[in-house]
Amino acid sequence: MADAAWQQLLERVRADIPDLLQEFLRELGDHEGYTEGDVPQEDLERTALQAFDLFLDRLANQGEAEVWPDFPRALGRRRARQGLRIDQFTEAVRINFRLIWRALDRAAHPDLVDELVANGERVLTVVERYATEVQRSFLDETQLMAQFHRSARERALSRLFSGHADADELGSIAELLGIRRHEVYEMFALESAGLTEQDRKRMADSAAYSYEDGELTFLFRPRRGIADWTVSHPDADGAYLSRIDGIGKLAHAAVVARRLAEVRTRPGPFTLKDGFHRLIATGARDGLAGFEHELIGPFAEVPAEEQNRFAVTVHAFMRSGSIQQAADVLFVHRNTVFKRMRAFAAVTGLDVRIPRDAAIAFLLLPEPTGVQINTER
Template sequence: MHTTALRDVADRCRGRLSKIAEEYAQEVRRLPGYAVATVTDDELSRTAREVLDLLMRMLAGDDVRGTLSAVSERVGRHRAQQGLALDSLLRAVRMDFRFLWEVLRDEADADEVLALSEEVATVWEAVEVHTSHIQAAYIDELVSMNRQLELERASLLRRLLVGETSDPTQLAHLASALGLPVLGRYRVLVAAPRFADAFRRWAKEHVAGADLHVIDGTQFLIVERSGPRTPPEARLQSAPAGLSPTIDGLAGLGVGWQIARRLADEVTEPQNAATLLTHWPMLVEEGLGEAWPIARRELTSRLDALSAGKRSAIVDTVRAYLSSGSIGDTASRLFVHRNTLLKRLQRFTELTGLDPTVPSDAALITLILARP
């Protein structure tokens, strides 16, 4: 409506805009979130002066709606870039009407108060122009920033998986983006192509806060081996996916990815993962390459943790048994009781998951024990 009273009061307020803006900035600074925000006092005061001046000019009848909208959008985007929480920003914006109305009312003469009271809707409309544009711009910028972050993260992850980078700085950046430690221990699960939907359901049900990645149309998960939300081994084995051995550090994820991706093609049932133990002959035939040291360490880690004497006794027994396949002959050769030999073979199975008496396991054990 813009009555003469509103125009006059708004014009007079512009005459002491610096003081008004400073008071507003001080109130905003006390709001939750602003005390620790990266918005400086100088910037807060400068922005307050600019926005309040445009609001006062709009109330005085000037056609500055377009300019105000542009400024509001700029501020909204900048606050998102500065990391100010949306809730904190909206608290400040919602304060605008109350603050502006109190300033106008305090400025009005006694004979202007009644006429001014009829302009509440006009003041509200002016503030709403600012509010709607600043909020929309903030959300739009936040979406854009998140999209860029996802693209950047996907690019870094892709380079890591294909072996294009092991730079410590980039690894640290990727670790931060993924929320994972650089030196953590990980398993990689790559969705079986024929069970992609089942893999998504499995991840949602069994991996708390699952961060499902997609590279070249292939879905996969990176699971921290000893994290608080890590599913137990039996649950990992039930994923419709290729499951890598344990990988030490983010730098080794590329090898884990290669193993899991190849294994994913071998999954035939949606309740059973393909692992090194279940499909090692196929991997050996194709050439394990870099994957073999990781695979071997996965199988022998518990065995290697034993004292040298205990490990040697078990390994020597297994080697001797594999050379003959006879419990009796091996016991005689090692000068040990038959029960002692059986206990050592059983202990080897407990530590590695491989049974020397099973032909397919025996072949893999032979590869593992080929070098000390």
């Protein structure tokens, strides 16, 4: 267990992590391999933060290997699949090392310099172990890719999930992967650590494509009619999106699925409807743009006049919670309100008598216009 002074020094560095991240991105920005979008910005930021946490946790635990054992291997594999050369990858690792040492040196002044000097060997041990782990993983993955001719396919998937591919490149990627560019897809985001070889084989048998991005593996495939993937895989334990309009939307879908996975509260397929209130609470609503259909179905395809009629009826009902009172303020029969709500549920899958569904409808339905409402009681 580290002594109090050493722990104090490490805590000072932890407080410096936001600035370390910005320094890392600035230094890395001019290096070949990181300027063309092959490694997404979100990926760079996330893994840099994880690397800083790994260094500090291992330093706090005297460099024991069991702290963060999977991250270096996963990072080395992913960077190899993203098409980086070994020199490009190791340069990023060197920047990590330089920054963590600078941060330790800053944090040590003026009162803990002796503590840093006393633990210099510990720092070198952690650095050398991490460098060995990530480079070995990178080289092993590179060799596997060469042996099985996977580089082109993995690079195409990495480019696809980076979100930087233009229209022409999307066409080439679709051809390489043997998929249709404009087909409707569905996606699971599953924890990589929880996937067994049997799981991977079963997904392969269902014609799924997979892309591993850190702690999550994204599996996607073309939709097969009305029944979705959750019917054939009801025990799939992860975030689920049912409709993705073309491969050009897969990168955005992966971002949404990652956010959904972060707020998941139960096992099994977890949809946007299941996690909507938690995503709203975390301020992630804007990031869901383009996936409103996961919440309100094909409501946008309904004629504008019918959309307004639904909105008027649903808002009137939600104000009172009573079908009769909604009918009174709308000057219609209660059966009319009931039929409209039933038709609304058929289109959107939302039953506004259920609090979760009412919250979704309240936030996503447009404000009704041009309808007289009786406000006298």
